[in-house]
Amino acid sequence: MTVAPLSRDLDRGELRELVAQIAADPERWRPLVRHGTADRAFEQLWRDEHVDIWVISWMNGSDTGFHDHDVSRGAVAVVEGEVIEERLVVGGAPRELHHPAGGVFDFGASHVHRMRQETDVPAVSIHAYSPPLWRMGSYAVAPDGTLRRESISYAEELRPVKAAA
Amino acid sequence: MYEAIDIHQHLWPEPLLRELSRRRSAPMLVHRATGWVLRLRGEPDAPVDLADHDPERRAALVVADGLERALVAPSVPLGIEALPAGEAEPLLEAYHDGVAALGSRFGAWAAVGLAEPDRAALARLLDRGFAGACVAADALAGPAGFDRLGPILETLERRAAPLLVHPGPAPATATAGTPGWWPPLTHYVAAMHAAWHAFAAWGRPAHPRLRVCFAMLGGLAPLHRERLVARGGLAVSDPDVYLDVSSYGIRAVDAMLREVGVDRLVHGSDRPVCAPAALPFGEAVRSALRGRNPSRLLVSTAALAAV
Numbered sequence: 001m002t003v004a005p006l007s008r009d010l011d012r013g014e015l016r017e018l019v020a021q022i023a024a025d026p027e028r029w030r031p032l033v034r035h036g037t038a039d040r041a042f043e044q045l046w047r048d049e050h051v052d053i054w055v056i057s058w059m060n061g062s063d064t065g066f067h068d069h070d071v072s073r074g075a076v077a078v079v080e081g082e083v084i085e086e087r088l089v090v091g092g093a094p095r096e097l098h099h100p101a102g103g104v105f106d107f108g109a110s111h112v113h114r115m116r117q118e119t120d121v122p123a124v125s126i127h128a129y130s131p132p133l134w135r136m137g138s139y140a141v142a143p144d145g146t147l148r149r150e151s152i153s154y155a156e157e158l159r160p161v162k163a164a165a
Numbered sequence: 166m167y168e169a170i171d172i173h174q175h176l177w178p179e180p181l182l183r184e185l186s187r188r189r190s191a192p193m194l195v196h197r198a199t200g201w202v203l204r205l206r207g208e209p210d211a212p213v214d215l216a217d218h219d220p221e222r223r224a225a226l227v228v229a230d231g232l233e234r235a236l237v238a239p240s241v242p243l244g245i246e247a248l249p250a251g252e253a254e255p256l257l258e259a260y261h262d263g264v265a266a267l268g269s270r271f272g273a274w275a276a277v278g279l280a281e282p283d284r285a286a287l288a289r290l291l292d293r294g295f296a297g298a299c300v301a302a303d304a305l306a307g308p309a310g311f312d313r314l315g316p317i318l319e320t321l322e323r324r325a326a327p328l329l330v331h332p333g334p335a336p337a338t339a340t341a342g343t344p345g346w347w348p349p350l351t352h353y354v355a356a357m358h359a360a361w362h363a364f365a366a367w368g369r370p371a372h373p374r375l376r377v378c379f380a381m382l383g384g385l386a387p388l389h390r391e392r393l394v395a396r397g398g399l400a401v402s403d404p405d406v407y408l409d410v411s412s413y414g415i416r417a418v419d420a421m422l423r424e425v426g427v428d429r430l431v432h433g434s435d436r437p438v439c440a441p442a443a444l445p446f447g448e449a450v451r452s453a454l455r456g457r458n459p460s461r462l463l464v465s466t467a468a469l470a471a472v
Contacts, residue, residue: 007394047426047428049402132423134422153449155446155447156447156450159453159457160449
């Protein structure tokens with residue numbers, strides 16, 4: 001497939017429009033759906049210097065853990081099943097948002113979230129990031145309760161070793 | 166699991182060493198009191214440590230590098246491919262026969278004689294199990310090169326076998342006192358840039374399905390995208406083009422990861438010329454460079470789908 005190239009990075013509205021357009025055209029994303037694997041499967045639908053687009057297949061309680069996207073903005077369109085997004089609240093329970101098929105949401109580079117899938121129905125979502133993903137922050141709570149951020153390559157999230165098995 | 170592989174090493178097998186030592190003009194191996202010396206046109210004599218080309222020692226190094234296999238590429242800087250056909254032929258045959266006999270830790274890239282590019286000879290080498298063909302960047306640095314080597318690239322494309330674009334040889338202009346790193350940092354880099362842009366301009370339109378790997382991160386040519394656009398060029402992402410990371414380290418590889426993404430990079434060390442750099446980008450990057458991506462470079466996804 002081709003995406004009309006832009007000569008600059010995309011803003012949140014443009015990313016949202018982009019994933020909604022792709023979601024509305026199953027011929028573009030359905031060949032990249034992978035439901036046979038044990039965990040989330042990531043297939044890159046497009047990458048150029050300004051945007052990368054992924055088709056993510058979710059199943060069996062897939063969970064990203066809390067993470068950020070460093071300097072990238074993003075948008076997600078859910079096309080099958082349902083994914084749950086959690087946003088970290090300091091001193092309170094995470095805010096939980098349910099995104100069923102047909103849902104679209106976007107976020108800025110300052111956004112920290114966790115995404116998971118927990119029903120028996122596998123989910124599929126289209127993700128676009130601009131500028132393309134490079135580094136990400138992965139969050140964990142230390143035994144003393146303090147929040148820790150680890151800088152990781154986007155490959156740790158989208159090209160995990162266990163998917164190569 | 167994918168096979169962990171180094172797609173870019175060099176090893177002069179015994180038959181090639183013998184042929185090179187038999188020659189009376191460059192490229193040739195000369196025996197001196199201090200040991201063997203390699204003489205190339207226009208370059209200062211360089212000592213050669215034959216232990217670097219000992220198959221057993223090198224096979225052990227493949228294992229020590231945590232790999233299952235390494236692909237041997239012809240040493241393009243020797244200039245063998247560019248010799249007149251009659252001179253090139255015995256050397257190319259010695260290379261091909263020698264590397265084909267290296268055992269299970271090694272595969273190899275076929276060399277292509279440039280005086281008379283022979284598609285039938287390449288087809289026979291692919292039949293013998295060669296992974297693809299390795300061609301000098303200078304031979305593919307413009308439209309004339311793609312015309313001349315068109316039948317070779319067409320053969321690779323039809324056989325779903327990849328092309329490795331490798332730097333060298335340097336033009337014979339070095340004078341005494343020129344350091345050994347001069348050609349690799351000047352001519353090789355420029356030639357890889359030319360080949361990178363030439364492939365996008367003339368190679369890809371003529372060979373839409375050919376998978377290509379550029380050694381040494383294409384001399385960092387992809388990082389010049391902004392300049393390309395500023396000067397009126399069109400930057401195109403090509404999912405069938407790969408870059409090996411040979412001779413580069415954490416900064417250049419990180420910049421390239423950002424520019425082209427992890428799926429385009431493959432592990433190539435250039436042993437014994439260079440040792441692989443430590444790339445502390447995590448297990449996922451390591452696994453992509455050494456396993457997943459080489460498997461896509463070497464075996465077409467179309468061929469995989471047909472299995």
